[in-house]
Amino acid sequence: MSLTKQQSDTSAHDLDSQLVQRLADGGFHSGEQLGLEFGVSRATIHNHIEKLTTLGLDIFRVTGKGYRLAKPIQLLSSDKVRIKLPHELRELPLYLNHVTGSTNDDIRSIITNGTTPGTSVLAEMQTHGRGRRGKQWHSPFGSNLYLSIYWPLLQGLNAAMGLSVALGLAVAESLTAAGIQEVSVKWPNDVYIQRKKVAGILVELEGQAGGEGQAIIGIGLNLAMQDTEASIDQPYTSVMAHLDKPLDRNWWASELIKRCIDRLTVHDQQNLKGLLDVWREYDHFYQQPVRLILGQHEQIGVGKGIDEFGALLVQQSDGLKRYFGGEISVRNATT
Structure with a gap:
């Protein structure tokens, strides 16, 4: 047959x-x-x-x-990731692919009306990983973490405001808890170590403006990225470069899932109200001159943190302005 x-x-x-x-x-x-x-x-x-x-x-x-x-690979294991999760999270659906196009697309293909909040997909490699504004996310095999999480938006798409900020803080706090210094979050969705990018977050929303929706959250964390990746167009680093002990990829996977679900749960209840002070500790641009690029237009000002909805606050010559995500790119004013 x-x-x-x-x-x-x-x-x-x-x-x-x-x-x-x-x-x-x-x-x-x-x-x-x-x-x-x-x-x-x-x-x-x-x-x-x-x-x-x-x-x-x-x-x-x-x-x-x-x-x-050429050298051994520490492969991810769904069983090893699951056992490192808190007891209350161990029954969550968790999928692992060795090679996939995109973990966000994998999550999208398994979502039904009864999908459990926090359902996650991990991969060893993505062939079509993507970041914000359609940029490619470089995803070599067995080096990093590629994670996607499903989260329902029962209050509609507006409930997603500030999600990437909350998740960026979850990643940053994981790095700090591991003993890594000089961690910062670049609004709205990138995490840095010593001013070099180590992680990115992509939140894709689906649903109707007036009804329930869902968020598909993709996180890429450089765990052991080699420093010879010529296709990357900005300074970057990896977790391993800042640790003085062996790196356990399965522990990091469980750590990200745990912290992200915790932040998502709190965000459902109070947006970012309880995180504004935490954000200032990690804010890549706080009290720094910034340049905002909006298509063909630019704005100059000084970063003043965020509000409870995740909008970037910028002090400009004509007052304090609020900027939301979308197509805005933020850079230091000197670059």
């Missing part, structure tokens, strides 16, 4: 995942061995190894020994 195209695609995806898990130990594995283990030919193994190489995995082959990764 022949496989349908969908079944064939699923089988190919499963074999990719199985190979990654087998090679993760950094040891040699022969094509013949792998073929016997997974019930396919050596040629099929070779083809899938080539595919994984094109996705950025550093795999090499030695005649007589087989295939191996």
Whole structure:
């Protein structure tokens, strides 16, 4: 009986995942061995190894020994992530993909009327990760965290105001709790360490203005990003560069899920009212000269924090102004 195209695609995806898990130990594995283990030919193994190489995995082959990764990879495990969560969160739906287009798109495809708030998707790699204003989010395999969370907006889309700010603080507090210094949040959705970007947040909203809606929240956190990624057009850093102990990717995944769900729950109840002082501690632009770019127009002023709805407050020559997200880009006035 022949496989349908969908079944064939699923089988190919499963074999990719199985190979990654087998090679993760950094040891040699022969094509013949792998073929016997997974019930396919050596040629099929070779083809899938080539595919994984094109996705950025550093795999090499030695005649007589087989295939191996240049270095071992600590793979994510949904079970290991779940067990590190607080007891009340361990039953939340949690999905893990080795290679996917976008975790936000994955969440979108599984949402139904009964989807549990806090349902999460993790991935080892995204081939079409995206950031704010349609920018590509560079997502190499097994280096970082790519996480998406579903959250309902029972009070309508207006209830999403300030969500990215609350979530940026959740990421920043995770970094600080791990002992990392000089953490800041750049309004409305980027997190920095020593003024270099380490994380980004993308909140995508769906629903009608007058009714209930939903937020699909994507978070990318650089855990072990190499400093040779030429495709990134701004200064960046990684968590590992600022830790003096081994990095546990599964712990970081559980930490982000826990803190983000906590912030989302509080935000539902009181917007950002209880976070304004916390924001000032992390505000990348507080009391700094800023330049706001709105399409072809620019505004100059001094950053004065945010209000309870997440609007950026800027002191300008004609008074204190409020700016919301969307297509606004904020930079230091000197750059």
